[in-house]
């Protein structure tokens with residue numbers, strides 16, 4: 379097989395996979411993660427939301443009326459891409475590591491995934507008021523790990539920075555409007571402020587996933 383026909387059949391397989399996702403058919407993490415370069419895929423087990431979890435979280439945002447959701451610490455945008463393909467909600471993700479944002483934007487552009495925006499930046503670059511939904515897959519915990527466990531060393535991490543970020547999210551959620559939805563996967567290292575109602579029945583069967591809606 380020539381190199382050109384190899385890449386054409388790979389592209390065809392990737393488009394078929396995204397169509398399967400949109401149609402509600404089962405897609406494995408192994409298959410989905412092939413959209414991204416090897417160095418990013420190999421972090422998947424620990425750092426990126428599994429496909430079935432992203433799909434369920436996206437369904438909950440849509441069901442509870444969120445229209446603009448921010449993934450705080452978006453990585454290469456795996457959650458955003460799956461969530462946008464499987465709902466009609468808009469998903470943005472803020473991510474501090476530029477190379478992840480670049481890889482994620484390339485996938486979004488190549489496969490014309492609608493309603494996804496990946497922002498290169500930190501919490502300083504986020505207008506929390508612009509969103510009515512927030513997704514957090516324990517983004518700040520990495521700062522509490524030994525450097526050998528980090529995604530990479532492109533960003534200075536520390537426990538102090540992690541606890542500052544947790545406090546900023548708590549404060550932003552405390553100010554959030556009525557109806558704001560928060561979905562966490564493995565928590566975010568902080569407490570959901572008073573005024574949010576936890577809906578455990580909505581995440582039953584999906585371990586470590588939690589939903590709150592502001593009253």
Ligand SMILES: C[S@@+](CC[C@H](N)C(=O)[O-])C[C@H]1O[C@@H](n2cnc3c(N)ncnc32)[C@H](O)[C@@H]1O
Nearest residue numbers: 425426427451452453457473474500501515517
């Ligand atoms: C556990 S991964 C989750 C990625 C993605 N949300 C998902 O579910 O697939 C956490 C990501 O958050 C990013 N992150 C952590 N703290 C951040 C901050 N303060 N600002 C922007 N990104 C941050 C990390 O670089 C990492 O890519």
